[in-house]
Structures are given as structure tokens and as C-alpha cells.
Amino acid sequence: MLTALAIRDVVLIEALDLDFTAGLGVLTGETGAGKSILLDALGLALGARGDSGLVRHGATQSVVTATFETPHADGPVAALFAENGLDLEPGEPLLIRRIVKADGGSRAFVNDQPASAGLLRELAQHLVEIHGQHDDRGLLNPKGHRALLDAFGRIDTGEAAAAHREWRAANTALAQARELQETAARDREWLEHAAGELAALAAEPGEEAILADRRATMQRGERIAADLSGLADLLEGSDGALARLRQAARILERVSEDHEQLAEALASVDRAIVEGAEAQEQVDAAAAALAFDPNALDADETRLFELRAMARKHRVQPDDLAALAEELAGRLALLESGEAGMAGLERAVAKAAKRYEAAADALTQARRAAAERLDRAVAGELAPLKLDAARFRTLVASAEGWAPEGRDRVEFEVSTNPGAPFAPLMKIASGGELSRFVLAMKVALAQEGGANTLVFDEIDRGVGGAVASAIGERLARLAAHTQVLVVTHSPQVAARGRRHYQIAKRHDGIVTRTGVTPLDANERREEIARMLSGAEVTPEARAQAERLLETA
Numbered sequence: 001m002l003t004a005l006a007i008r009d010v011v012l013i014e015a016l017d018l019d020f021t022a023g024l025g026v027l028t029g030e031t032g033a034g035k036s037i038l039l040d041a042l043g044l045a046l047g048a049r050g051d052s053g054l055v056r057h058g059a060t061q062s063v064v065t066a067t068f069e070t071p072h073a074d075g076p077v078a079a080l081f082a083e084n085g086l087d088l089e090p091g092e093p094l095l096i097r098r099i100v101k102a103d104g105g106s107r108a109f110v111n112d113q114p115a116s117a118g119l120l121r122e123l124a125q126h127l128v129e130i131h132g133q134h135d136d137r138g139l140l141n142p143k144g145h146r147a148l149l150d151a152f153g154r155i156d157t158g159e160a161a162a163a164h165r166e167w168r169a170a171n172t173a174l175a176q177a178r179e180l181q182e183t184a185a186r187d188r189e190w191l192e193h194a195a196g197e198l199a200a201l202a203a204e205p206g207e208e209a210i211l212a213d214r215r216a217t218m219q220r221g222e223r224i225a226a227d228l229s230g231l232a233d234l235l236e237g238s239d240g241a242l243a244r245l246r247q248a249a250r251i252l253e254r255v256s257e258d259h260e261q262l263a264e265a266l267a268s269v270d271r272a273i274v275e276g277a278e279a280q281e282q283v284d285a286a287a288a289a290l291a292f293d294p295n296a297l298d299a300d301e302t303r304l305f306e307l308r309a310m311a312r313k314h315r316v317q318p319d320d321l322a323a324l325a326e327e328l329a330g331r332l333a334l335l336e337s338g339e340a341g342m343a344g345l346e347r348a349v350a351k352a353a354k355r356y357e358a359a360a361d362a363l364t365q366a367r368r369a370a371a372e373r374l375d376r377a378v379a380g381e382l383a384p385l386k387l388d389a390a391r392f393r394t395l396v397a398s399a400e401g402w403a404p405e406g407r408d409r410v411e412f413e414v415s416t417n418p419g420a421p422f423a424p425l426m427k428i429a430s431g432g433e434l435s436r437f438v439l440a441m442k443v444a445l446a447q448e449g450g451a452n453t454l455v456f457d458e459i460d461r462g463v464g465g466a467v468a469s470a471i472g473e474r475l476a477r478l479a480a481h482t483q484v485l486v487v488t489h490s491p492q493v494a495a496r497g498r499r500h501y502q503i504a505k506r507h508d509g510i511v512t513r514t515g516v517t518p519l520d521a522n523e524r525r526e527e528i529a530r531m532l533s534g535a536e537v538t539p540e541a542r543a544q545a546e547r548l549l550e551t552a
Contacts, residue, residue: 001020001022001068001069001452001453001482001483002020002066002067002068002127002128002453002483002485003019003020003021003067003068003069003093004017004018004019004020004065004066004067005017005018005020005041005042005045005064005065005066005067006018006063006064006065006067007038007041007062007063007064008062008063008064009055009056009059009061009062009063010037010040010041010044010054010055010056010062010064011034011037011040011054011056011514012034012037012056012505012512012513012514013034013037013038013041013056013513013514013515014056014513016515016516018501018516018518019518020483020485020499021483021498021499022479022483022498023479023480023483023484023498023499024475024476024478024479024484024485024486024496024497024498024499025483025484025485025486025497025498025499025500025501026485026486026488026493026494026496026497026499026500026501027485027486027487027488027501027502027503027516028487028488028489028494028500028501028502028503028527028531029502029503029504030504030505031489032505034503034505034514035457035487035503036457037514038487038503038514038516039130039455039457039487040054041054041062041064042064042066042128042130042455043130044062044064044098044100045064045065045066045096045097045098045120046066046096046120046121046123046124046127046128046130047108047117047118047119047120047121047122047123047124049117050098050100050105050106050117051100052100052101052102052103052104054100055100055101055102059102060101060102061099061100061101061102062099062100063097063098063099064097064098065095065096065097065098066095066096067093067094067095067096068093068094068095068096068127068452068453069093069094069452070091070092070093070094071088071094073088073090075126076126077094077123077126077127080119080122080123080126081110084115084119086110086111086113086115087111087113088111089111092111094110094111094123094127095109095110095111095112096108096109096110096120096123097109097110097112098117098120108120110123124451125451126451126452127451127452127453128451128452128453128454128455129451129453129454129455130455130457131434131435131438131439131454131455131456131457131459140425140434140438142410142411142412142424145394145410145411145412146367146405146408146409146410147405148445149367149370149371149374149394149396149410150367150370150405151445152370152373152374152444152445153366153367153369153370153371153373153374155363155366155367155370157363157404157405157406159359159362160356160359160360160362160363160404160405160406161404161405163352163355163356163358163359163360164356164402164403164404165404166352166355166356167349167352167353167355167356167402169352170345170348170349170351170352171349173345173348174342174345174346174348174349177341177342177345178342181335181342185335188335191328191331191332191335192332194314194328195325195328195329195331195332197310198310198321198324198325198328198329199325199329201306201307201310201321201325202325203307203310203318203321203322203325204322205319205322206319207307207318207319208304208307208308208318208319211300211303211304211307212304214300215297215300215301215304218296218297218300236280241276242273242276242277242280245269245272245273245276246273248269249266249269249270249273252265252266252269253266307321356402359406360402360406360407360408363405363406363407363408364396364406364407364408367396367406367408367410368396370394371393371394371395371396371410374394374444374445375392375393375394377444378392378440378441378444379391379392380444381439381440381443381444381474382437382440384466384467384470384474385436385439385440385467385470385471385474386436386463386467386470387416387433387436387437387440389416389417389418390414390415390416390417390437391414391415391422392412392413392414392437392440392441393412393413393414393422394410394411394412394413395409395410395411395412395413395422396408396409396410397409397410397411411424412424412425412441413425414437416433425437425438433462435456435457435458435459435461436459436463436471438456438459439456439459439471439474439475439478440474442454442478443474443477443478451482452482452483453482453483453484453485454478454482454483454484454485455484455485455486455487456475456484456485456486456487457486457487458487458488458489459471459475459486459488459493460488460489460490460492460493461489463490464490464492465492468490468491468492468493469492471490471492471493472490472492472493472494472495472496473496475493475496476496479498489531490531491528491531491532491544491545491548492548494527494528494531495528495545495548495549495551499518500518500519500524500527501516501517501518501519502516502517502519502523502527503515503516504516504517524549525542525545525546525549526542526545528545528548528549529541529542529544529545532544532545
């Protein structure tokens with residue numbers, strides 16, 4: 001609900017602060033007093049185009065601030081805040097401020113946080129509906145008609161939405177599988193060849209390192225094989241060092257008793273024989289470790305070259321060949337078993353589509369039944385509003401494509417004259433007739449859908465007497481459920497207001513200004529009397545005004 005409107009330097013309004021309450025608020029004043037300026041200012045706060053022509057002459061900028069009740073934490077306004085990264089403080093009112101500069105350009109703020117005019121327009125859909133001669137929002141916008149009918153008929157779209165999600169997911173899975181299948185089919189010949197040669201190679205992770213180490217070892221053995229053989233001959237051969245040492249030891253054993261130094265020489269030779277034997281064992285062990293078979297070396301080199309060549313061919317590391325072989329084998333298996341898998345996915349799509357169609361058909365039936373009830377309710381409101389020749393219908397037709405809310409297109413249509421074809425309301429109604437149609441629909445819909453604040457601009461244009469009384473009575477009835485503000489020239493409508501505002505233009509000889517004044521009971525009676533009698537307020541007009549107020 002709109003609780004306050006502050007206007008600074010908008011056309012003829014220099015400074016204006018207005019407070020609003022729930023129920024029906026009426027705005028009256030003489031023709032040309034500036035009622036349209038007030039609506040233009042409210043429109044700025046709701047995201048209308050920021051025209052620099054609205055800036056009061058001599059001012060640098062116009063500023064409009066609209067204050068609304070605290071939004072519900074789980075409502076659509078809070079959701080818009082979250083989507084746009086804005087903070088919504090619990091318990092704080094919603095403030096929308098719009099600044100339009102005289103040299104062009106505008107800025108907008110929501111709760112003192114910068115916002116775009118587009119966001120203001122999105123917020124406005126949940127805050128205020130302005131119905132006038134050129135309005136194309138609210139009930140007149142076919143985009144919202146389906147939601148309004150669903151709210152009127154208490155129609156739950158949850159089952160259809162869930163079935164739609166399931167159908168979309170099944171279609172996505174099928175499309176992805178088909179894409180993979182088509183890609184694999186195009187590459188089948190290459191896939192079969194690559195998978196076959198990788199399977200034949202049977203590479204294992206770490207195999208390259210093992211082969212490279214073994215190859216390097218055998219290559220070192222090949223290089224020093226001759227040296228090791230000669231070293232063995234020098235140490236152990238028939239004329240080698242160890243043989244000569246053993247021969248010397250035998251001689252020393254025979255003569256060592258003859259001299260102490262010969263005994264020490266024998267001990268030294270024995271130690272040399274032991275060390276030489278150990279050296280021979282180390283040489284033999286090294287020779288055994290470095291021993292190689294030319295055939296084994298050739299085999300290892302061939303295998304190593306094959307691994308590295310295959311890795312280069314597939315642009316992977318040799319250790320990744322095993323994983324690649326598994327991947328290609330899996331793709332080939334998927335291709336070979338694709339028909340069976342595709343059939344399963346197609347069955348899932350068909351099952352989800354059947355569930356969705358059943359839910360959508362149920363929605364269509366529920367909407368048609370609700371449309372009949374709504375048509376009867378609106379028809380009951382037309383005659384008192386001097387629209388007795390008009391007919392109203394809610395068209396429920398098939399829409400293109402499937403949506404979470406079903407397969408229906410809903411649009412409100414009217415025929416203003418007997419025998420005339422039905423058409424969208426905006427195309428055939430005009431002036432006050434248009435606003436009265438909107439009022440009839442709003443009363444029929446009562447609390448279902450729409451914004452919390454409704455603004456009607458001159459809904460009583462061109463009517464009077466009983467019709468004006470009927471309009472006032474229905475506005476009051478509508479205001480029992482939501483806030484209603486109406487710009488009116490009708491005393492019958494004005495008398496129904498819970499709060500009355502007078503819009504007047506004043507001229508001090510230099511500058512003309514527009515002001516808005518909340519009226520007390522006496523002032524209100526005088527204003528309604530003026531509306532009844534014209535320039536000169538007569539006692540009869542005051543008495544008639546008093547009767548209107550008493551019966552309102």
C-alpha cells in the first residue's frame with residue numbers, strides 16, 4: 001500500500017508531501033488544476049520515462065519519493081530485491097526515489113540503493129496499477145490474464161509445473177545422447193581402428209619408465225662387457241693376480257718359520273688374497289647385473305618405441321594410454337549399445353509428455369469452468385455501470401508450445417454493442433468506458449491478484465446520476481480489500497471517499513503553483529457542494545452534499 005508521496009519541483013508543484021491511508025481516497029479539483037501532474041509524478045516513481053520537461057521552471061531537478069508498506073519477506077517484491085542484489089531490511093518500509101535533471105538524464109534509488117528504471121517498472125507491477133484512458137498495464141495487459149484467472153478460480157499449477165520440469169529434463173537427456181551418438185557414429189571407423197590398436201598394444205601405467213630403466217641398464221652392460229671380462233682375467237685367470245698371490249703364499253708358508261719378517265709377509269699376502277677375492281666377487285656380481293641378452297634389449301627397445309609412438313599419435317603421455325584405451329572402448333560400446341539406450345530415453349520422454357498432457361488438460365478444464373464463473377460475475381457489474389449493452393468473455397485458447405503453467409492462452413475480451421464481435425478491451429473501449437470495464441473486472445476479481453494500490457483516473461468521465469453512484473459504490477466495495485485512489489469529477493464518487501484531497505492551482509501574481517490539501521469534514525462538504533453547483537456554492541448544493549455524505 002502507498003503510504004506517502006513527496007514531490008519536489010515537478011511542473012507546477014514546488015513542494016508537496018501527502019500521506020495516504022487504506023480504503024478509498026478521492027482527489028478532486030477544477031479542470032486544469034493539475035491532477036494529471038500528480039499522476040505524472042507518481043508515474044516517475046513507478047519507472048515512467050524521465051522527461052526533463054517535468055522539471056519545474058527555474059529548478060535544476062525534480063525529485064519524487066514514494067513510500068510503501070513493508071514488503072512481505074517471502075513476497076514478489078522481496079524476490080526482486082534478491083534477484084537484483086538489493087538489501088531489504090526487515091520491518092523497514094519500501095522507499096522509491098526518482099530524480100530527473102533539467103539537462104536530461106535521471107537516477108533512481110530503492111531504499112537508498114541505486115536502481116534502474118527497469119527495476120522500478122518491475123516493482124510497480126506488484127505495487128500500483130494506474131487505470132486511465134491510455135493505460136496498458138494491469139487488467140488490460142493480456143500477459144497477466146492467465147494468472148488472474150488462476151487466482152480467481154483457485155487453480156493450482158504445481159502438478160503441471162512438475163511434469164513440465166520432468167519432460168524438459170527427459171528431452172535434454174535424449175538430445176545429449178543423440179548428439180553423442182551422432183558424433184560417435186561419424187567417427188566410428190576411426191574409433192574402431194584406434195580402440196583396436198590400443199587394445200592390441202595393451203599399455204600399462206608405469207610401463208615406459210620400467211622399460212627405459214631396463215634398457216639403460218643393458219646398454220651400460222653392453223658398453224663395459226669387454227672391460228669386465230678382461231678384469232676377471234686379471235684377477236682370477238690362470239696367470240692372474242690372485243693365482244700369483246696364492247703361489248707366493250705357498251712359498252712363504254714353507255719358509256716363514258725361518259724368519260719373523262717372512263711370517264709377517266705371509267700374513268700380508270693372505271690379507272691381499274682375501275681382499276682380491278672380495279674384489280673378484282664384486283666384479284662378478286656387477287657383471288651378472290649388467291649382463292644383457294641382445295634379443296631382450298631389442299625387444300625392450302621395440303616396445304618402448306611403440307609406446308612412445310602411440311602416445312605421440314594420440315597426443316597423450318605414455319602412462320595415459322591405458323586410460324585412453326578404456327575411454328575409446330567405452331565410446332565404442334556406447335555406440336554399439338546406443339539404440340537400446342536411446343529407446344529407453346525416448347520412452348522416458350513419452351512418459352513425461354503423457355503426464356504433462358494430463359496435467360495441462362486438467363488445467364484447461366479448470367480454467368474454462370473458472371472463466372464461466374468470472375464471465376457471470378463481470379456481467380453482473382456491467383449494467384449498473386451503464387455498460388448494459390456490452391458483453392464480456394474470458395477466452396481460453398490453445399497457446400503455442402508447452403509452458404509450466406499449461407498450454408492455455410487466456411485473454412479478456414469484450415463486445416460493446418449487440419452483434420459486434422469480441423475483441424481485446426483496449427481496441428474497442430475508450431475514455432471512461434475503458435475505466436468502467438476495468439472497475440467491473442476488478443470488483444468481480446475482488447482480492448484475486450493485482451497490486452495493493454489501484455489508481456483510477458477520471459473513471460466517471462461522461463456519466464452522472466445513478467451511474468456515478470454505482471461507480472462510487474463499487475469503488476468503495478473494492479476499497480474494502482485494497483487501497484484505491486480515484487481522480488474524479490463526480491460528487492457521488494467523491495462522497496464515497498474515506499479521505500478527500502483537493503487539488504488546486506494558485507497564482508501569486510508571479511508564479512503559478514499546484515497544491516494538494518487533505519480536507520476535513522466541513523471542507524469536504526464545501527468541495528462536494530462546489531462540484532454539485534459550480535462556481536457559486538448554494539445552500540441547496542450544501543444540503544445535497546450533506547445528503548450524499550450521509551448516504552455514502
